[in-house]
Amino acid sequence: MLEAQVHQRLKKLLRQCGRPGWPHHLTLSRLVARSLRRQDVTAIHIAPGSDPSWMLSLLLPLWMGRHPVALVASQPLLMRLRRVELERLAHAGLGCPLWEGADCPAEVPIWLIDPVQLLRAWRSGGLGERQVVVLEAERFEQDLRSAMGCCLTAEAWEQLRRLLPHCTAELAYEHEQLRRAVFAHPVNPQARVALSDAEQAPLRRLLTLADPLPQPWRCWLESLSPGWVSWAETDHQLLRWTLCRQPLEPLALLPPLPGRGLVLAGVPGPAQALLGALRHAKAVTVRLGDPPLQDPIPLFHPHHQPLPNSPVFADHLLDQCRRLMLGRAGLSVVLLDDDPLRQRLTSALAAEFGGRVCHQQPSPDGNGILCASWSWWLEHHARLPSPCQVVVAALPIASLEDPLTAARVRRWRLQGDDWFRSLLLPEALARLQRGVAPLRGQEDVRLALLDGRVRRRSWGQLVLDALQPTLPLRHLFPKQDIPRPGA
Structure with a gap:
């Protein structure tokens, strides 16, 4: 059976590569091999912060099974696959015909595409009977929504x-x-x-x-139908505007997709929501544990913090950021989605710390202070130096001022669902986990949570649970005085 063959080959491959950095390689490879053989729908939850070597275990069954497969990933991840995982497979003598770009011939088993190319292939009938394997399932629906818009x-x-x-x-x-x-x-x-x-x-x-x-x-x-939402993106300084439209439920516009073999690998929250959007009751769902989290992240989360919509929040944010930046030698990252407030905070910090401060700069100094939106950080952090400190100025909860978010919430309200706890909060927690994942496994790091809603709202404990394990910091200790468990 394919599962047994993949199991043996993966053990040999991991021995050649040295000690594996992820504990679930063999389990993942068996799950993918079984899904390919049975042509079912499988959702594999990969915890945020997991060693990226897990992708090698997912690719191996595809290379050995030679099943017709469309492997879907974002362009940045496709670049990594070409440079790292595919090179490892080739070095191990595992060659497989691979097609990139449009119009893949039926005789080529592996078709490497991004969500935009997947949409074109589906519309043209080019997918044929191929099974679909999706990496980064947490962003698949949004990528499809953007591609369809x-x-x-x-x-x-x-x-x-x-x-x-x-x-x-x-x-x-x-x-x-x-x-x-x-x-x-x-x-x-x-x-x-x-x-x-x-x-x-x-x-x-x-x-x-x-x-x-x-x-x-x-x-x-x-696209002028009830299932779509329209908005204008504006630039008030230049008096420019762009009219945009996107579907609320892009997967509903791809009806044949759930009818074929489908593997979804990604962060638990969005991946589970993706299964709900596919309306597939018989899907196989597996959570592959947590990444190595033996070392808790020191968490600075003071009491009596103001809410993000209060008039004193901006001053509070600047005061806390000043304190947090003192004595930190590595890269510090401040995450905030409110663009005007983030710009003002960046300017105020630059007045204090000079050229160390930058705004969404892809090449910050080693001891820099990087202010960025959540979406920018999630897109670029893999190519940036590991931070020594992440400051969560405000939780990444989608704003109802965003027309797309407001339209999605209206649809959930009409269905009688708890739109905040079932839609916005799970998405925010998944983004939060992914945003702080670069701190995991690092020494002398710190996480600061400056959003007052965590202590004042009934759902605040869910936020703290999503960040576990953490080590509470009641004061900003010097580096040598940070308490450790059992000290």
Whole structure:
């Protein structure tokens, strides 16, 4: 059987690579091999902070089984696979025909694609009978949502004007009406403005006069349905705006996907939600334990902190960040999604600490202070130096000021579900775990939690549980005085 063959080969491969850095290699390889053989739906929960060598155990059954498979990963992860895991397999003498890009021939067993290419393959019928293996299941739904969506930029409007020269005046009028509607809304930290169907109806009627329409206009016109949400991304300084549309449930638009063999590997919270979106009751779900967490992270979480929406929060944040940065020799990271507040905090810290401070800079100094949004940090932290300190200025809970989040919440409310504890909080906890994962297994690190909601809300204990194991720090000790368990 494939499981037994993979088991023996993986043991030999791990011996060649040295001591394995992850305790579940053999279990993962057997699960993937069984799923390929049975062509079922399997969700494998990989705890945040796990050694990335787990991907080698997932790839080995694909290489040995030669089943027709579409291996889906984001572009940054595909780059890592090419440089690390695929090289290890080749060095071990495990060659397998591999196709990258569009239009994979049926005789090539492994097709390496990103979510955008997966969507194109599904639309064109190019997937055939291939099973689908998804790495980073925690971002799969959002990546599909972005791939299915469309944005109408200034260039798209100019393209439409050239296509419809007889409607130039009407197009200019509709563009101006939308512009006024967009900038009539107050500025918000998300820089996004929700647009109603009524505000877009005149443009829709005008577009029906043109046939055929080029992309992205055709996508925009075809997506005007209750399952989609529209908003405008604004730049009030330059008075620029972009009209965007994305589906609320992208997986519902891929109905054949759950009907084939499917392996989802990723962070537990979003991966479990992904199964719910697939509506697959017979899925096999396995949690492969926690990563090595023998050393708890020192957690600084003072009492009596203000809420993020209070008028004193900005001053509190600056005061605490000043204290936290003193005496730290490595990279410190401050995570905050409120863009205006983050910009002000960056400027204030730069006035205190000079050139050490940077804002979403992909090459910070070794002893730098990096201020970033959660999404930027999650996208780039694998390519940055390991931080000695992560400061969670505010939890990464999606804001209802974001039109996409508001639309998703409305749908959950209509279904009578607890939209906060079932939707927003699990997503936030998963992002929190991934954001602090670089601290795991490091020496002389510290995590600071400055969001007052953790102690003041009934769900605050769930946040602390998601961060375990931690070691409470009641004071900011010098490096040599940080207490240890049992001391």
